[in-house]
Amino acid sequence: MFRKARKTVDRFLTTNPADVGCDETRAHLHEYVDRMLRHRDAAKRYPGIAAHLVGCDPCSDDYAGLLAAAS
Numbered sequence: 846m847f848r849k850a851r852k853t854v855d856r857f858l859t860t861n862p863a864d865v866g867c868d869e870t871r872a873h874l875h876e877y878v879d880r881m882l883r884h885r886d887a888a889k890r891y892p893g894i895a896a897h898l899v900g901c902d903p904c905s906d907d908y909a910g911l912l913a914a915a916s
């Protein structure tokens with residue numbers, strides 16, 4: 846319990862200013878996954894989404910699901 850709270854605080858404190866947020870990430874997540882599968886450089890092409898996925902569990906789960914479904 847404490848460990849999870851601590852992790853959340855750490856994430857909050859280390860939020861990347863490049864993070865584009867949930868709406869933007871969801872809008873482009875399929876492109877991100879596509880780019881990842883084709884070229885493996887999605888994080889370079891979409892750094893704001895990469896930054897967001899590190900700090901957001903729901904979007905990170907969506908990403909993992911899309912990646913699993915597409916590969």
Ligand SMILES: [Zn+2]
Nearest residue numbers: 866867901904
């Ligand atoms: Zn999100």
